[in-house]
Amino acid sequence: xxxxxxxxxxxxxxxxxxxxxxxxxxxxxxxxxxxxxxxxxxxxxxxxxxxxxxxxxxxxxxxxxxxxxxxxxxxxxxxxxxxxxxxxxxxxxxxxxxxxxxxxxxxxxxxxxxxxxxxxxxxxxxxxxxxxxxxxxxxxxxxxxxxxxxxxxxxxxxxxxxxxxxxxxxxxxxxxxxxxxxxxxxxxxxxxxxxxxxxxxxxxxxxxxxxxxxxxxxxxxxx
Amino acid sequence: xxxxxxxxxxxxxxxxxxxxxxxxxxxxxxxxxxxxxxxxxxxxxxxxxxxxxxxxxxxxxxxxxxxxxxxxxxxxxxxxxxxxxxxxxxxxxxxxxxxxxxxxxxxxxxxxxxxxxxxxxxxxxxxxxxxxxxxxxxxxxxxxxxxxxxxxxxxxxxxxxxxxxxxxxxxxxxxxxxxxxxxxxxxxxxxxxxxxxxxxxxxxxxxxxxxxxxxxxxxxxxxxxxxxxxxxxxxxxxxxxxxx
Numbered sequence: 001x002x003x004x005x006x007x008x009x010x011x012x013x014x015x016x017x018x019x020x021x022x023x024x025x026x027x028x029x030x031x032x033x034x035x036x037x038x039x040x041x042x043x044x045x046x047x048x049x050x051x052x053x054x055x056x057x058x059x060x061x062x063x064x065x066x067x068x069x070x071x072x073x074x075x076x077x078x079x080x081x082x083x084x085x086x087x088x089x090x091x092x093x094x095x096x097x098x099x100x101x102x103x104x105x106x107x108x109x110x111x112x113x114x115x116x117x118x119x120x121x122x123x124x125x126x127x128x129x130x131x132x133x134x135x136x137x138x139x140x141x142x143x144x145x146x147x148x149x150x151x152x153x154x155x156x157x158x159x160x161x162x163x164x165x166x167x168x169x170x171x172x173x174x175x176x177x178x179x180x181x182x183x184x185x186x187x188x189x190x191x192x193x194x195x196x197x198x199x200x201x202x203x204x205x206x207x208x209x210x211x212x213x214x215x216x217x218x219x220x221x222x223x
Numbered sequence: 224x225x226x227x228x229x230x231x232x233x234x235x236x237x238x239x240x241x242x243x244x245x246x247x248x249x250x251x252x253x254x255x256x257x258x259x260x261x262x263x264x265x266x267x268x269x270x271x272x273x274x275x276x277x278x279x280x281x282x283x284x285x286x287x288x289x290x291x292x293x294x295x296x297x298x299x300x301x302x303x304x305x306x307x308x309x310x311x312x313x314x315x316x317x318x319x320x321x322x323x324x325x326x327x328x329x330x331x332x333x334x335x336x337x338x339x340x341x342x343x344x345x346x347x348x349x350x351x352x353x354x355x356x357x358x359x360x361x362x363x364x365x366x367x368x369x370x371x372x373x374x375x376x377x378x379x380x381x382x383x384x385x386x387x388x389x390x391x392x393x394x395x396x397x398x399x400x401x402x403x404x405x406x407x408x409x410x411x412x413x414x415x416x417x418x419x420x421x422x423x424x425x426x427x428x429x430x431x432x433x434x435x436x437x438x439x440x441x442x443x444x445x446x447x448x449x450x451x452x453x454x455x456x457x458x459x460x461x462x463x464x465x466x467x
Binding site for chain 1: 314316
């Protein structure tokens with residue numbers, strides 16, 4: 001057996017490709033749901049952390065610190081294998097989404113906080129001076145500007161979440177990596193793993209490139 | 224006289240530094256008051272206290288009889304007090320038109336069409352009708368400040384505050400902004416203006432207030448103030464400033 005038939009066995013790849021695509025679908029779904037949940041929760045967490053009443057501000061900071069510290073794999077195993085002991089039994093998809101969103105929320109909150117804090121004080125003063133409410137100030141003045149600033153780091157965070165979905169394979173989630181390892185076992189050939197790696201690259205390389213593009217464009221886009 | 228703004232016993236300090244050391248000042252409806260004084264005299268701090276952009280430790284400010292304080296009423300009071308800042312503070316992501324329309328749209332609850340119609344009329348009034356759809360970054364400093372004046376006017380405020388509106392401008396743009404302010408002064412709007420433009424103060428003010436070290440040292444009609452100041456400190460200030 002030469003290298004090509006070992007690692008790029010086209011017959012095996014063709015046989016297992018539908019399986020890999022299924023896995024890719026689940027990976028993208030898991031990533032997308034976690035990113036959206038993490039985005040919404042992270043924005044609220046950032047506002048709480050910056051403008052909430054003192055006790056909530058402290059709680060938000062603790063949350064953010066804790067979930068940025070805990071290894072995602074540990075959290076995932078806790079959610080999937082430990083919670084059932086207190087009667088919370090989540091499907092592998094729900095467990096993976098929960099763990100990914102909790103962590104993404106913490107990172108997103110920090111990103112938004114930095115973005116909001118980068119908005120000049122004069123913007124808040126001008127909004128206040130025309131009598132805008134806190135909600136309107138955020139919606140019309142602060143967040144649209146902050147969002148531009150945080151688009152590159154938010155995209156980086158999306159990449160991280162998508163990559164971390166591969167950890168879900170340890171809780172029996174039939175994502176891309178899990179499907180690939182199963183296909184590899186069935187066909188007794190590692191080509192599906194190569195196929196999976198290529199699919200991950202196809203998914204993530206454009207996003208990585210996008211972040212790079214943001215960064216070269218950045219200097220002029222600040223204001 | 225009916226005071227539209229009434230300031231009494233105002234004290235403000237930053238740590239141990241006393242920025243305002245007991246200010247009493249009433250501003251009548253329709254009056255144009257120009258506040259002058261050396262840097263650090265507290266004049267900007269004073270007008271920033273009127274709409275509570277600065278907190279203060281003692282004293283009170285009333286706008287149209289209502290005490291200005293933290294809480295639900297603050298946004299309502301602020302909607303009645305327009306403000307023009309030294310650094311314009313336009314919203315950089317919104318067109319000139321949207322900058323002006325935002326207040327009427329959100330605070331006055333106007334329909335978008337009506338708010339934008341009002342904004343367009345005000346931009347025309349400050350000579351910027353053809354720039355309505357530009358972003359602030361595409362406008363000169365003088366144009367930006369005129370948009371900022373239109374934005375403040377859009378709320379139809381009872382009082383307009385100007386915090387050194389020409390200090391951040393290139394010299395050739397000062398005139399266009401002062402011209403708009405002068406035209407405004409003649410429409411009967413109440414204005415409180417902090418500025419270093421003495422010629423403007425002399426032409427436009429109903430009353431000139433001279434501040435130094437957190438106190439009002441002298442005030443009076445511009446003619447008397449500039450030609451026959453009573454206080455030695457006012458004399459020294461005017462001499463220094465009018466020499467160049």
